[in-house]
Amino acid sequence: MSESNRLRIAIQKSGRLSKESQKLLKTCGVKFNVNEQRLIAHSDNMPIDLLRVRDDDIPGLVMDGVVDLGIIGENVLEEEQIERQSLGKPAECIKLRELDFGACRLSLAVPNEFDYQGVSSLEGLRIATSYPNLLRRYMEQKGINYRDCMLKGSVEVAPRAGLSDGICDLVSTGATLEANGLYETDVIYRSMACIIQSTQSQPDDKQALINKILSRINGVVRAKE
Ligand code: PRT
Numbered sequence: 001m002s003e004s005n006r007l008r009i010a011i012q013k014s015g016r017l018s019k020e021s022q023k024l025l026k027t028c029g030v031k032f033n034v035n036e037q038r039l040i041a042h043s044d045n046m047p048i049d050l051l052r053v054r055d056d057d058i059p060g061l062v063m064d065g066v067v068d069l070g071i072i073g074e075n076v077l078e079e080e081q082i083e084r085q086s087l088g089k090p091a092e093c094i095k096l097r098e099l100d101f102g103a104c105r106l107s108l109a110v111p112n113e114f115d116y117q118g119v120s121s122l123e124g125l126r127i128a129t130s131y132p133n134l135l136r137r138y139m140e141q142k143g144i145n146y147r148d149c150m151l152k153g154s155v156e157v158a159p160r161a162g163l164s165d166g167i168c169d170l171v172s173t174g175a176t177l178e179a180n181g182l183y184e185t186d187v188i189y190r191s192m193a194c195i196i197q198s199t200q201s202q203p204d205d206k207q208a209l210i211n212k213i214l215s216r217i218n219g220v221v222r223a224k225e
C-alpha cells in the first residue's frame with residue numbers, strides 16, 4: 001500500500017463524538033460530505049480524508065501511524081495507552097489539544113443501599129467496568145484489591161443483575177446512575193475529547209496542513225470560551 005499524501009483524520013463514525021467532530025472540522029473550513037454507508041469521506045477543498053471508525057479503534061490507528069490525526073475521548077486514549085504499554089505495542093502519540101466537547105468523568109458507583117465509607121469499602125469486591133486499565137491504575141494507587149467484571153456495555157445494570165458489587169463507568173449528568181439505583185462515590189478520571197497526532201515524522205506539506213488545521217481549531221475553541 002502506498003503512503004497517501006493526503007492527511008488522514010480518524011473520527012468516530014457514530015456516537016457521542018461524531019457530530020461534534022464533524023462540526024469542528026467543517027467550522028475549520030474542511031468541506032466534506034459524509035455517506036453513512038462509507039468508511040472514508042474525502043474533502044473536496046483540502047487534501048484530507050476522514051476515516052469514520054469505532055472510537056475504540058482511533059488511538060491504535062494513530063499510534064500505529066495508519067492515520068495522521070484522530071479525535072477521541074481522553075478516557076479511551078488513556079485506557080488504550082495503558083493497555084498497549086502492557087503489551088509492548090507502540091503507545092505514543094502527540095496530544096495536540098483538548099477540545100470543548102465530550103466532557104465526562106469515569107467514576108466508581110455503588111448501589112444506594114451500600115454503606116460506602118471510602119474506597120477501602122470496595123476491598124475484595126467485584127467491580128464491573130469497560131475501563132479495566134484506568135480502574136486498575138486507580139485501585140493500585142489506593143492499595144485496594146478488587147475483583148474484575150469486564151463488560152463492554154450495560155455496566156450500570158451489573159450490580160442489580162448480581163454480576164458485581166459496584167461499577168466504574170462514565171458519567172455526565174448522573175441520570176443513568178440514578179435510574180439504576182446507584183450513587184457516585186469517587187471520580188477516578190476526568191475526560192474531554194481531544195485531537196491527537198501520530199509521532200511519525202510528516203512531509204513538510206502535510207505538517208503545514210496539520211499546523212493550519214490546529215491553528216484554526218485553536219481559534220474556534222478560543223472564540224467559544
Ligand atoms: O460505537 P463506538 O464504539 O464508536 O461508541 P461507544 O458506544 O463506545 O461510545 P459513545 O459514543 O457512547 O461515547 C464516546 C465518548 O463520548 C466516550 O468515550 C466519552 O469520551 C464521551 N462521553 C461523554 C460519554 C458520555 N459523555 C456519557 N455520558 N460516553 C458515554 N456516556 C454514557 C455512559 O457510559 C453511561 O452509559 O452515558 C451514560 C451516562 O450518562 P449520564 O448523562 O446519564 O450520566
Ligand code: ZN
Pocket residue numbers: 054055056
Ligand atoms: Zn467505543
